[in-house]
Amino acid sequence: MSRKSDKALGMHRPIDRRDFLHGAVASALALSLTASLAGADQPPQATAAPRPEDYPPVRTGLRGSHPGSFEAAHALAREGRSFDNPRDLDEHYDLVVAGAGISGLAAAHFYRERFGPDARILLLDNHDDFGGHAKRNEFHQAGKMRLSLGGTHNLEWWEFSPTVKAFLDTHGVDTDAMRAKRQFRYGRTAPNSPAMWFDEETYGVNRLVPRCDLAFPGPAVETIDQLPISVAGREALKAFYRRRDNVLADRDEEAAEAYLRSLAYPEFLRRHGGLSGEVTQLFDKAAHGSWGVEMRALSAMEAFETGLPGVHLVGEDPDSEGRDYPVAMWPDGNASLARLQVARLIPAAAPGTDAGNVALARFDYGKLDEPGAPVRLRLNATVVNASNSVDGVAVTYLKDGELLRVNARHCVLGCYNAIIPHLCPELPEAQKTALAYQVKHPLVLTNVLIRNTDALDRLGIDAVDCPGRLHASLFTFRGIDTGGYRHDLDDSGPVSLVFWGTISPPPEAVDIKAQLRASRQAMLELAFEDYEREVRTVLDGLLGPAGFDVARDVLAITVNRWPHGYAYEYLDLWDEDWPEGEAPHEIARQPFGRIAIANSDAGASAYTHVAIDEAYRAVAELPDQAT
Numbered sequence: 001m002s003r004k005s006d007k008a009l010g011m012h013r014p015i016d017r018r019d020f021l022h023g024a025v026a027s028a029l030a031l032s033l034t035a036s037l038a039g040a041d042q043p044p045q046a047t048a049a050p051r052p053e054d055y056p057p058v059r060t061g062l063r064g065s066h067p068g069s070f071e072a073a074h075a076l077a078r079e080g081r082s083f084d085n086p087r088d089l090d091e092h093y094d095l096v097v098a099g100a101g102i103s104g105l106a107a108a109h110f111y112r113e114r115f116g117p118d119a120r121i122l123l124l125d126n127h128d129d130f131g132g133h134a135k136r137n138e139f140h141q142a143g144k145m146r147l148s149l150g151g152t153h154n155l156e157w158w159e160f161s162p163t164v165k166a167f168l169d170t171h172g173v174d175t176d177a178m179r180a181k182r183q184f185r186y187g188r189t190a191p192n193s194p195a196m197w198f199d200e201e202t203y204g205v206n207r208l209v210p211r212c213d214l215a216f217p218g219p220a221v222e223t224i225d226q227l228p229i230s231v232a233g234r235e236a237l238k239a240f241y242r243r244r245d246n247v248l249a250d251r252d253e254e255a256a257e258a259y260l261r262s263l264a265y266p267e268f269l270r271r272h273g274g275l276s277g278e279v280t281q282l283f284d285k286a287a288h289g290s291w292g293v294e295m296r297a298l299s300a301m302e303a304f305e306t307g308l309p310g311v312h313l314v315g316e317d318p319d320s321e322g323r324d325y326p327v328a329m330w331p332d333g334n335a336s337l338a339r340l341q342v343a344r345l346i347p348a349a350a351p352g353t354d355a356g357n358v359a360l361a362r363f364d365y366g367k368l369d370e371p372g373a374p375v376r377l378r379l380n381a382t383v384v385n386a387s388n389s390v391d392g393v394a395v396t397y398l399k400d401g402e403l404l405r406v407n408a409r410h411c412v413l414g415c416y417n418a419i420i421p422h423l424c425p426e427l428p429e430a431q432k433t434a435l436a437y438q439v440k441h442p443l444v445l446t447n448v449l450i451r452n453t454d455a456l457d458r459l460g461i462d463a464v465d466c467p468g469r470l471h472a473s474l475f476t477f478r479g480i481d482t483g484g485y486r487h488d489l490d491d492s493g494p495v496s497l498v499f500w501g502t503i504s505p506p507p508e509a510v511d512i513k514a515q516l517r518a519s520r521q522a523m524l525e526l527a528f529e530d531y532e533r534e535v536r537t538v539l540d541g542l543l544g545p546a547g548f549d550v551a552r553d554v555l556a557i558t559v560n561r562w563p564h565g566y567a568y569e570y571l572d573l574w575d576e577d578w579p580e581g582e583a584p585h586e587i588a589r590q591p592f593g594r595i596a597i598a599n600s601d602a603g604a605s606a607y608t609h610v611a612i613d614e615a616y617r618a619v620a621e622l623p624d625q626a627t
Contacts (some may be wrong), residue, residue, distance in 0.1 A: 009536040010551030011529070045071045049140035056129035057138040057335075062528040063150060064135060064444075064560035071129045072398045077315075077422045083231070084386040086396045086405040093120045096395045096408040098383040098423070100125035101132020102152070102334065102608055103598045104414025105341040106167065108375060112345075114619055121345075122406060124397050126382040130368075131338035132414075133565065134608070137558045138332070139449045141494045147485060148361060148447045148477045148496035149333030150560035153616045156607055157328055163608045163616045172355035175437035178328035182545050183479035183489040186325075195461040196227075197542050202468030203228045206541050210460055214282060215307050217318050233278045238272045246315035247272045255313065257301060261572040264301035265295045265310070272313055281467070283308065288472035290503035292441030292519075292566045297512050299572035315520045329376035331359050331480045331487060332517060334608050339363065345375040359483025370443040386423050388593035389502020410594050410622045414615070416440060416564050417588055417601035427592055434587035438601050440501050443565030444473060448535050449556040452493030455548035464542065470534045472501035494555055497533055502565070514575040520563040531559045545599040567599070588612070591621040 029244035050057045063187030066232040088148045095111045097104045108121050129135070132483075145181070147523040157175040160168070168175070187194050196212040198205060205228045212223040224234050248256040260268070270273045283295050288307055295303065301579040302359070306310050330336035336358045343353035343361070349368050353361040368377040385396040393411040398403055413420055418440070420430040454474065456462065463475035477496045479489030505518040535557065542549040570583070578584075589602035603610035 004537070004540060008218065008551070008554060009534065009540060010535065010549075010554060011532060013106075017190075018365075019539045023064075027450050037604065049145070050362065054608060055138075055363070057136040057332075058130075060556050062531075062561065063137070064562045065564065066128065067484075068380065069382075070563075072384060073126065073419055073422075077386050077419055077432060078368065081398060083398065083403055085345060086403040088407075089124070090403050091406045092570070093122045093406065093408040095119060095121045095410045096386075096393065096406060097121065097123045097384060097399075097412045097414050097503070098386065098395070099123075099132065099414030099599070100127075100130040100377055100379075101414060101599075101611070102134055102338060102341075103615045104132070104412065105338060105345065105412055106597045106612045107132070107412040107619055109167070109170075109341060110616050110619040111410070111622075112375075114411070114622075122408070123375070123377045124383050124395070125377070125379055125380040128379055130342055131335050132378065133562060134334040134338045134346035135331040135560055136335035136339070137447045137496070139447075139494070139496065139556050139558075141449065141555055144464065144494065145360075146449060146487065146494055146496055147331040148449075148558075148559065149331075150445055151336070151446065151562060152334040154327035154329045154334065154606055156609060158326075161613055164612045167442035167612055167616075171337070171344060173340070174355070175328035175496075178482045179326065179328070181481040182327075182329050184329065185474040185479075186478070187461070189294075189462065189489060191457065191477065192460050192462035194463045194465070195459075196223075196467065197466045197538075198228045199538070199541055200468070201466045204223070206545075208413070208459060208461070208464075208542065212465075215286070216464075217312070220309075220314060227282070231276050231322060233276060236274050237279050238261075238274065240269075240275055241309065241312075244312055247313050249315070254286065260301040260304070260314070261299045263300045265298050265300050265308065267301075268300035270312060273310065279400060285465075285467055285472035285501065285504065288504075289443075292443045292502045292516075294513070294515065294553050296575065297515060297571065302572055311502060328482075328484050329480050331477075331485045332483075336483050337608065342368070342377065346373065346377060355483065356486035359485035359540055359585065383413075383415065383423060384411065386595055387426065388595065391424045393521055393594050398454050410596070412598050412615075412622075414595050414598045417585075417597070417599065418564070420588075420597065422473045424592060424595065431587060431590060431592070434584040437588070438568035439516045440564040440601070440605065441516055441566035441606070442523050442566055443562045444471065444498040444499075444503070444531075445560040445562075446531055446535055447477075447556075447558045447560070448499065448539070448554060449494050449502035449552040450497055450539075450548075451555055453495050454492065455543040455553075458546040466538060466542075469538055470501070470503060471538070473500035474499045497539075498540075512571060522601070523561050523563045526561075528559055567604065569604055569606060569612075591618075594620045594623060 064079045097107050112119050131150035137148040138144040155175055155237050193211045194213045195208055195210045198207045200206040207228055209223050209226045211219050213219050221238055245288050266280045267316045284296055303458045339358050343350040350361050350363045381399040383397045387394050392407055392409045395406055395411055417435045417438050418437050465473045474497050477498050478487045478491055503519045503522045505515040509515045509518040585604040587600055589597045596618035598615040600606055600611040602614040
């Protein structure tokens with residue numbers, strides 16, 4: 001195969017993709033968001049496309065854990081650098097929160113509930129935007145605003161605790177109403193369909209297989225003959241889907257489940273499904289987006305629970321029609337929830353913002369850290385130490401190259417567990433060990449704004465699995481009309497394509513943590529140009545035959561890389577079944593003096609509602625007095 005040059009792929013095109021607002025002509029920058037796009041009365045702050053230097057959501061290029069957000073933490077944790085002799089600021093707070101993600105923001109909310117609305121709170125975050133993994137990607141083209149998600153996707157409302165329900169009620173969030181305004185189904189909505197694309201570099205042929213979804217037997221069987229694998233492999237796969245038996249009939253229910261939790265999914269496919277490695281590799285990246293791991297890291301039971309095929313071999317009926325994941329969503333993912341929290345904590349930053357218009361609201365980032373405000377949010381500020389003192393907590397952070405220190409009555413650490421032993425070196429050794437146990441799952445979401453969906457519509461596709469490429473899958477992102485925003489499911493463009501997944505670890509990375517660390521390092525070593533070249537190559541091979549001009553029709557690219565992505569969830573093949581109270585995350589989250597821990601790691605579960613619950617617990621654990 002002959003690769004196209006960077007010039008042929010359009011990498012020379014001046015789309016201002018790295019640091020500045022992309023593509024829109026000068027006149028468009030002054031245009032209001034149109035009523036046809038918004039579908040609702042617009043708040044006064046949403047009157048024109050903002051400048052990226054003032055408004056982080058419109059920044060393109062390398063986002064997520066962007067350059068400048070992690071270097072100080074890496075110097076502390078990886079290199080053992082000391083951050084000594086900070087300059088003491090004349091600032092004293094009731095609470096300092098390290099991390100302004102969902103959990104950190106929720107901790108500020110619950111602190112005000114417990115200690116009163118006049119409590120003085122400072123939130124510090126190492127990124128240039130708030131929300132943590134709940135990252136908003138905002139694009140402007142010719143007067144139109146298009147939103148997409150850069151991290152946390154949705155709300156699993158059926159899992160909500162009473163605490164989370166009350167929290168969302170307080171912020172005006174109605175998940176039933178949100179669900180009614182969601183047509184988006186990850187590319188599974190007619191008339192277009194999911195597909196698989198096999199690239200020439202990996203498979204020796206450039207082939208799109210429409211209506212191919214290996215998770216569901218019906219559609220899969222109908223398209224197997226088009227897969228670029230051997231005849232024997234195709235016949236074995238068809239036989240696999242057509243079987244209806246129970247290979248574990250000689251075991252009772254408990255023994256069968258134990259067996260399925262002890263066996264890696266690819267091994268189940270080989271041992272009981274009759275599939276060779278040539279075929280099982282088609283499933284290798286099936287959990288890249290949902291779990292952030294290769295399938296070899298998951299047990300057969302975990303794969304079944306995720307929706308992958310195989311239950312028809314253990315006496316269960318397969319789901320031949322597919323299933324809807326009935327979540328509530330905003331058009332920028334859970335970034336809208338972070339925005340609602342900030343608007344409530346710091347009203348001056350987004351006056352008039354509520355759940356009905358939050359997706360359109362324009363935030364004034366200059367109001368986030370105003371002297372005298374009861375709640376302040378300081379961005380680009382990396383906490384490097386939190387220590388109990390005689391009369392409270394001293395928190396040291398690095399901002400703009402200067403080491404600074406503030407004092408507070410209490411501190412909540414809403415950052416990743418793995419960094420906490422380095423922030424608090426006086427923690428008990430057992431707690432440090434527990435905090436280091438969890439290794440977060442790397443994740444990447446690359447948004448590519450395309451001019452229109454003409455090529456996709458000609459091919460009849462809205463979502464594509466790409467088993468041979470860096471990103472495991474991609475889907476069009478439209479059909480979510482919540483928060484005052486409107487983007488019809490059949491809108492032809494501009495539209496964001498979300499490339500979703502993780503980076504495959506090398507085969508020699510055997511245990512789960514070696515796999516995760518290898519994926520993380522590979523992610524960090526890729527420059528923006530590497531991601532750009534990859535998505536342009538995919539779009540050229542996938543959509544080029546249908547008339548897509550990759551040099552002309554790519555309007556913007558935003559790479560949301562999260563080397564520390566999903567919270568570590570205990571896995572069948574790798575973790576013990578600890579007694580209640582003895583699991584690493586339970587030991588890790590214990591309060592230390594006037595310091596408490598709030599994050600999704602503390603719940604060992606990568607969900608927004610868990611982050612909120614853990615914030616509530618952390619604030620409840622703080623002592624009443626700073627003594």
